[in-house]
Amino acid sequence: MPGLSGPMSLGMTTTTSTRWVGSGSSREPDAATAGREACLDAVADRPAPVLLVVFASDAYDLTQLSAAIRAAAPGVPLIGCSTSGEIAASGAGDSGVVVMALGGAGFRVSTSRASVTEVGLREAGGAVAAAATDVAASPHRVLLVLSDGLAGDQEEIVRGAYAVVGAEVPLVGGCAGDDLRMQSTSQLYDGDVLKGSVVAAAIGSDAPFGIGVEHGWRRVGEPMVVTASDGVRVLTLDDEPALDAYLRRLDAPAEAHVDPAAFTRFALTHPLGLSRRSTEEVRMVAEADFEERSLTCIARVPQGGLAWIMEGDGDSVLAATDAACRSALAGLDEQPPLGLFAFDCIARRGVLGDEGIRQEVERIAEHAAMAPVGGFYTYGEIARNSAVGGFHNQTLVVLAIA
Amino acid sequence: MRPAAETSWSTQQLTELLALVSALPDEADVIQRALEHAVEALEGDVGAVLTEGEVVASLGYAAAAVPVDEVCAAARGERDTLDVPGAGQCQLLVVSCDSDSHRQLLLGRVSAGGYTSEERSLARGFARVLSLALQARHTLQHEREQRVASEENARRHQALLASLRERQTLLERLARIQRSISTRRPLHEVLDAIVAGASELIGDEITGLRLIDPDDPAMLVMAASTGLTPDVRETARHSPVGAGIGGLAVSERRLVLSEHYSTGDQPLAAFRIDGVQASMAAPVFQGDDVVGSLVVATRRSGRVYTDSEQEMLVAFAEHTGLALNDARTVAALHVAVSDATRQARQDPLTDLPNRTDFLEKLRAALEEGAPVSVLFIDLDDFKLVNDTLGHPVGDALLRVVGERVVGSTRGDDQVARLGGDEFAVLLRSTPPDQAELAAERIRQSLSQPFHLPGHQISIGASTGVVLCPEGGFASAEELLRDADVAMYRAKALGKGRAVLFADSMRVDLQARSRLERDLRNAIERHEFVVHYQPIIDVDSDRVVGSEALLRWNHPELGLMPPAEFVPVAEETGLIIAIGRQVLCDATAQTARWNAVPNTPPLMVSVNISARQLMDGAVVEHVREALMRSGLPAHRLTLELTESLLVHDIDVAAGILSELKALGVKLAIDDFGTGYSSLSYLARLPVDILKVDKSFVAGVERDASEARLAATVVALARSLELQTVVEGVETESQLAALRMLGCTLFQGYLWSPPVDAGRLWELLSHTTARAIPSPRPAFV
Incomplete structure (x- = not known):
């Protein structure tokens, strides 16, 4: 049950039969103190912790932070990543750390890591997914994946993982952040701080998992044909240089035409939408090449497809929050949630603003009832089950654990 | 959830897959990627590709856990669901990549409900793309193996290049069609893109898209074609399902080809006579239904269709079906096909009979020997509506006009739209008298007035009437032509009226067409001259400027007044070129006068016609005239008739503002004589109000008309407009108008319009009142 342990940290715990999920957070500026406090609150002296999931600002010395967490819960497997803001039931914040802990006999966990830079995207996805077989004895499984969103087409990681686990094990997770500097992110594995990597935890449980995915954007104007693209780079739209078509359609502010940082800020709230069978797949526009007049997205934009420019507002984005939480909880076969993980796109944060994300996290906490919530603002979201496919942008992915 | 068919979602999926696999060098990669793409696009959970009944790729099963036996059984059609551990029971969809089912694509999806017909089509499309991609791969492989034999190599290399080019072309053509659909191009453009694409792809000069006639499913209609002569197109417009190569492809639901057309299966006579030597057709599917066929044909002899070309046509036809699956397109397609069958008889805009149908009905009526009359109706100034309000408004207006004409006729009377803004009525229930x-x-x-959304339009019509008494001898064509001639007379008499045809009118018509021809020549031969009527400032008693007036120095008929040729010049649009010349001449002449030392500078007024104003180039023409002449802009006044501005005040105001921006002055020429509206006047950036001679003539006659003139002048003053009084002929008129405070005048009291040389002579007189008594000329 929730208990305050000082103004800078907060812990919550839910226990059901022998399974439990706990969370702790801290904004203590010292890495070691913050890590230790958050971890102690998350575990809260409960028996048999099996997994720690850490979301931390890279303002911290992440090596020190990991070491402190490991010291507070010795021998418990740890995965985690750097963020562009952390989510906890107590609210969303920057420059802090959130630790989620799972424990009890009903959970089985196997963690893994792979370097994208060494083995390639698809192979790294396949390699971490292999851990799922270690928990094959559990009736319900999920693969929690945290990756480096700046290291190429994340869809390939999802495909690689899917090729190994198949339809049986849903994939869920997000891409690490770096407070929107878009330069370098970190992945945490036990005591190591990694770059250009994927870390994963295969979680097996006696009870179901539920996944909800919603974006809350809507199409603006007429579609354009992606007349030339190369992987994540969009070269032309309707035969016009993509950057020009994009800026013109949106009547973008003058500084977005010349200043890369201003462009990224602007593009954050104006993603591209690709038409899919039952929805749009949203593509975050990360940067512009002012020489080549091209756009670079966080995931592949196939040539020949139709693309819309999308827009959203606070209401539509918050409505998506409710919908994602509801569908995640609906997957629990009417059992109460032990905890919720939220992987929320940094762009949605951009639309919502500070007050908006406060409301959003409040809503997630409401849906969670009293169960702990942990997550972070991501550079791309992963969710694959039989209803939704693969890698997402500008989306909220909620994993509910019963 | 959005219905999948609402956008061309599936065509896009195919195009994406083509683009994706085109870039992959390795066969296993091609298969795996195509499988992934298919599973992702259809939001499936599992998928497999089988070659000769063996699983060669799979997705959605944990590694090494593929239930091979079950998948193979599914591919053989022995089961239609599969259990996927952890995910549930999958509904299966199995499609063949080629005609012999050597290779199959299997997809499974957990979500409830089966596959829609569009999804089945799409899966078939995916399979087809996979097959095409692998074929290209084989060509490449073959080329590698043959590399040692240089001659063979060269040939193979050519084949490879050709194959790669074909694939690229296919991709581009498909993308173009998709773009046509996604950008909401009219259906005929989409269909044209399809036949053009197929023609380019296969290289045959004749291509046709035949679709099943919704009104008669046993028949096919040619929805689009290239390379056919109009005659053949006409005779081959309809053909039975099962006849000809295109008809066989529909009835047999497979690719059909004939390399010896005239001796092959059921050739169509029209094509045989046209010299078609070989032809190939592939069925076009929508869902599981064949809706038509895509046919290519050539008149070249010895044509052999390669496997690759056959595959290409099948793929293209599949894609065409998907493209046409778009819900909106399907609806439009049904209309288009029905239209094609009705096209010969019905006007698509108003749904009234067209000219062909009208003439046929008229012919039939004449054959019966009953008395008939024909009305030929032409809207007045319709072009102005089209030009200023746009074609959609013009079209809407035509539809309502059609309805009103029909509503004004009775019983057996037959209304038709002949084309443009021309309608005809065959009066059968109405006796000729x-x-x-x-x-x-x-x-x-x-x-x-016509109330259209956002616009209220007042438009009149000129009508020609021709009577054919019982047992008359005229032919249908002659009657219609005579009605047309009478309509022209009605126009010439001032529009908005009906005129009964008389034989003498034919002569007039000939004269009119001669006038039109002469007008065209006149521009080239510089037969137009500009005359100038001085404008006097009575306060200083000086000529301050002139109004430039157009005259035509006809080589046979001599000097012609504008009233005799301007209406024809307006109708034909020649007024734009003529007006441009007047602008250049008048500004150049005035600049020359002003260049003479020690003379006060003159201004010049030039009339701008309705057509000129609404033509986009008028601003450019004025700028050009000012630049060439060097005349300062404020010395040029453009005179506009108010009636031409009221058609679309917003458009007019926009163009006038552009003209004002050049620095010229604007004058309203006929205020108070036509549609006068104070609110219009206040909205226009006008400087000068010209007081029409009709008011001037009234000031002497009676007190009420004098008050009218006074009101116009007061109005001008309240709007801070200058006035120029025209048509002043007597001293008493001058005195009365001076009493109202007017100072600028023109009229016969001083001088008629005169040529430039004469005006210069007049200017050399010290005062305006000393101008010698005028010789009458045209106003």
Whole structure:
């Protein structure tokens, strides 16, 4: 049950039969103190912790932070990543750390890591997914994946993982952040701080998992044909240089035409939408090449497809929050949630603003009832089950654990 | 959830897959990627590709856990669901990549409900793309193996290049069609893109898209074609399902080809006679239904269709079906196909009979020997509506006009739209002696304002009436032509009226067409001259400027007044070129006068016609005239008739603002004589109000008319407009208008319009009142 342990940290715990999920957070500026406090609150002296999931600002010395967490819960497997803001039931914040802990006999966990830079995207996805077989004895499984969103087409990681686990094990997770500097992110594995990597935890449980995915954007104007693209780079739209078509359609502010940082800020709230069978797949526009007049997205934009420019507002984005939480909880076969993980796109944060994300996290906490919530603002979201496919942008992915 | 068919979602999926696999060098990669793409696009959970019944790729099963036996059984059609551990029971969809089922694509999806027909089509499309991609891969492989034999190599290399090019072309063509659909191009453009694409792809000069006639499913209609002569297109418009290569492809639901057309299966006579030597057709599917066929044909002999070309046509036809699956397109398609069958008889805009149908009905009526009359109705100034409000408004207006004409006729009377803004009525229920009454009834109904969304339009119509008494000898064509001639007379008499045809009118018509021809020549031969009527400032008693007036120095008829040729010049649009010349001449002449030392500078007024104003180039023409002449802009006044501005005040105001921006002055020429509206006047950036001679003539006559003139002048003053009084002929008129405070005048009291040389002579007189007594000329 929730208990305050000082103004800078907060812990919550839910226990059901022998399974439990706990969370702790801290904004203590010292890495070691913050890590230790958050971890102690998350575990809260409960028996048999099996997994720690850490979301931390890279303002911290992440090596020190990991070491402190490991010291507070010795021998418990740890995965985690750097963020562009952390989510906890107590609210969303920057420059802090959130630790989620799972424990009890009903959970089985196997963690893994792979370097994208060494083995390639698809192979790294396949390699971490292999851990799922270690928990094959559990009736319900999920693969929690945290990756480096700046290291190429994340869809390939999802495909690689899917090729190994198949339809049986849903994939869920997000891409690490770096407070929107878009330069370098970190992945945490036990005591190591990694770059250009994927870390994963295969979680097996006696009870179901539920996944909800919603974006809350809507199409603006007429579609354009992606007349030339190369992987994540969009070269032309309707035969016009993509950057020009994009800026013109949106009547973008003058500084977005010349200043890369201003462009990224602007593009954050104006993603591209690709038409899919039952929805749009949203593509975050990360940067512009002012020489080549091209756009670079966080995931592949196939040539020949139709693309819309999308827009959203606070209401539509918050409505998506409710919908994602509801569908995640609906997957629990009417059992109460032990905890919720939220992987929320940094762009949605951009639309919502500070007050908006406060409301959003409040809503997630409401849906969670009293169960702990942990997550972070991501550079791309992963969710694959039989209803939704693969890698997402500008989306909220909620994993509910019963 | 959005219905999948609402956008061309599936065509896009195919195009994406083509683009994706085109870039992959390795066969296993091609298969795996195509499988992934298919599973992702259909939001499936599992998938597999089988070659000769063996699983060669799979997705959605944990590694090494593929239930091979179950998948193979599913591919053989022995089961239609599969259990996927952890995910549930999958509904299966199995499609063949080629005609012999050597290779199959299997997809499974957990979500409830089966696959829609569009999804089945899409899966078939994916399979087809996979097959095409692998074929290209084989060509490449073959080329590698043959590399040692240089001659063979060269040939193979050519084949490879050709194959790669074909694939690229296919991709581009498909993308173009998709773009046509996604950008909401009219259906005929989409269909044209399809036949053009197929023609380019296969390289045959004849291509046709045949679709099943919704009104008669046993028949096919040619929805689009290239390379056919109009005659052949006409005779081959309809053909039975099962006849000809295209008909066989529909009835047999497979690719059909004939490399010896005239001796092959059921050739169509029209094509055989046209010299078609070989032809190939592939069925076009929508869902599981064949809706038509895509046919290519050539008149070249010895044509052999390669496997690759056959595959290409099948793929293209599959894609065409998907493209046409778009819900909106399907609806449009049904209309288009029905239209194609009705096209020969019906006007698509108004749904009224067209000219062909009208003439046929007229012919039939004449054969019966009954008395008939024909009305030829042409809207007045319709072009102005089209030009200023746009074609959609013009089209809407035509539809309502059609309805009103129909509403004003009775019983057996037949209304048709002949084309453009021309309508015709065949009066059968109305005796000839009442034909003019019927015409009047129609004229009155058309003179009421038309309320269209966002626009209220007042437009009149000119009507020609021709009577054919019982047992008359005229042919249908002659009657219609005579009605046309009478309509022209009605226009010439001032529009908005009906005129009964008389034989003498044919002569007039000939004269009119001669006038039109002469006008065209006149521009080239510089037969137009500009005359100038001085404008006097009575306070200083000086000529301060002139109004430039157009004259035509006709080589045979001599000097012609504008009233005799300007209406024809307006109608034909020649006025734009003529007006441009007047602008250049008048500004150049005035600049030359002003260049003479020690003379006060003159201004010049030039009339701008309706057509000129609404033509986009008028601003450019004025700028050009000012630049060439060097005349300062404020010395040029453009005179506009108010009636031409009221058609679309917003458009007019926009163009006038552009003209004002050049620095010229604007004058309203006929204020108070036509549609006068104070609110219009206040909205226009006008400087000068010209007081029309009709007011001037009135000031002497009676007090009420004098008050009218006073009101116009007061109005000008309240709007801070300058006035120029024109048409002043007597001293008493001058005195009365001076009393109202007017100072600028023109009229015969001083001088008629005169040529430039004469005006210079007049200017050399010290004062305006000393101008010698004028010789009468045209105003």
